[in-house]
Ligand SMILES: Nc1ncnc2c1ncn2[C@@H]1O[C@H](COP(=O)(O)OP(=O)(O)OP(=O)(O)O)[C@@H](O)[C@H]1O
């Protein structure tokens with residue numbers, strides 16, 4: 001594949017001042033699900049969108065995929081407008097709580113989506129096998145999807161999103177309803193995708209995982225982006241330093257504390273087990289926004 | 292990464308439509324309900340085998356038996372094809388929206404038109420295959436029964452000492468009621484009518500909120516379509532006294548949107564043993580195509596801006 005130098009500087013995702021209103025028949029005032037949201041994701045980044053239920057995460061993703069039309073603003077994937085079909089050539093999507101045709105088996109499901117992407121023949125068969133193996137469903141490949149458990153559906157959905165080797169993967173709560181082990185596997189898979197240079201745009205309520213896999217994070221609340229940036233910058237506290245010790249005895253801790261106390265200007269803020277800082281950030285931001 | 296080349300839009304429209312059609316076809320086949328319907332229709336036609344020929348009647352009875360077989364079979368085909376077209380189409384779209392399978396399909400590089408056309412083609416493929424099976428069965432039954440009837444009539448005519456010309460004309464008359472090309476034309480007409488109904492149901496299901504609504508409205512249009520021509524005539528006569536041009540235009544518009552199912556009365560003529568001309572069949576095909584294409588594009592027009 002010949003790479004045009006320009007292509008690298010084209011953002012994988014470019015959401016500009018996106019607003020989306022839903023007209024609800026029983027309410028006069030339209031519901032503003034997304035309010036002036038802008039997101040730019042460069043190729044190779046892993047971007048996590050977090051926010052409480054109903055804050056507009058899924059709606060933003062749907063607008064990016066052209067499933068809903070923006071009320072104002074625009075979305076583009078690799079520079080192609082989301083409202084055009086060809087923008088979806090290089091994107092894979094896993095919707096929240098995915099459901100597939102119950103009458104198809106796992107392998108048939110992947111074949112169907114592969115054919116929709118223009119794959120066929122040996123290349124398709126090989127790809128299907130590879131993906132079934134990747135999401136650990138080889139044993140269930142000839143079982144009807146109607147009989148799959150929630151976690152299996154999530155995994156076949158993930159495989160389906162990756163079928164045409166897209167350069168961008170959009171995952172709406174990829175670990176919802178998946179057990180801790182499966183959840184960890186999905187996290188590892190996302191890390192694998194990142195290592196292969198695939199751009200990932202995900203949203204999740206598992207902040208610990210978001211913190212582990214994402215390099216960029218956006219916090220959305222009631223349709224508005226309230227905080228956005230590089231994860232490290234967002235959660236680092238400039239005037240503090242962590243020392244994480246392993247198997248430290250209480251004597252050692254006492255010594256360190258005494259040493260700090262003897263040093264003018266420095267102080268111990270806290271000792272204890274490390275915590276997920278993204279979670280704290282999230283809760284703080286949400287609290288600030290709430291009237 | 293290098294194995295797959297990214298073209299402007301991978302695959303052709305035609306291929307994608309076929310992929311979705313094949314998927315829809317399997318989906319319907321694997322829904323057991325339609326098996327039962329199909330089996331019912333097959334039994335309805337096959338039951339004609341066991342209806343023993345009446346011996347007492349004069350020469351016309353033989354042809355009546357053949358007519359009743361055709362009428363019964365084509366009736367079963369019509370019922371089956373129209374119900375299948377409407378119900379299957381009315382079921383599929385809301386199901387995809389409800390199960391959110393539509394998200395995953397439209398998130399692939401699939402134009403919305405291809406999706407609609409694929410669904411419609413899938414339903415029509417199933418209708419076509421079912422009609423083909425029923426047609427084969429009907430033709431076989433009719434072939435056997437025609438042979439029996441002709442044999443009986445010949446025996447009777449010879450016993451009564453009919454002149455050879457009279458025997459020949461009776462044989463020709465009976466054979467006209469047997470399986471022939473006009474009968475195949477009638478089956479094609481049944482398929483065309485089902486196609487119109489399927490595309491109509493597709494159009495309604497793009498804006499309706501439930502399968503029940505789609506089904507009811509489709510059947511309403513079906514019945515209106517049978518009276519449409521009469522209504523139009525009455526209206527035109529009324530209009531001639533007043534604003535003739537307006538009424539005429541309105542009537543034209545009306546018939547452009549609402550199919551006139553009286554055109555399919557040629558099927559009844561075939562049951563009566565009349566021949567169906569190639570021109571009549573050609574005209575019917577054009578009418579069927581017009582409505583199917585018109586309804587599909589109208590569906591697309593609505594579906595293109597739909598949000599899920
Ligand atoms: N099709 C629709 N019609 C009307 N309102 C909608 C529609 N889709 C979403 N909404 C509303 O838009 C708001 C945002 O919904 P959205 O699904 O984007 O939230 P979310 O952030 O994904 O929530 P969750 O974490 O629960 O998945 C909600 O208030 C929801 O009720």
Ligand SMILES: [Mg+2]
Pocket residue numbers: 057058059096172
């Ligand atoms: Mg959501």
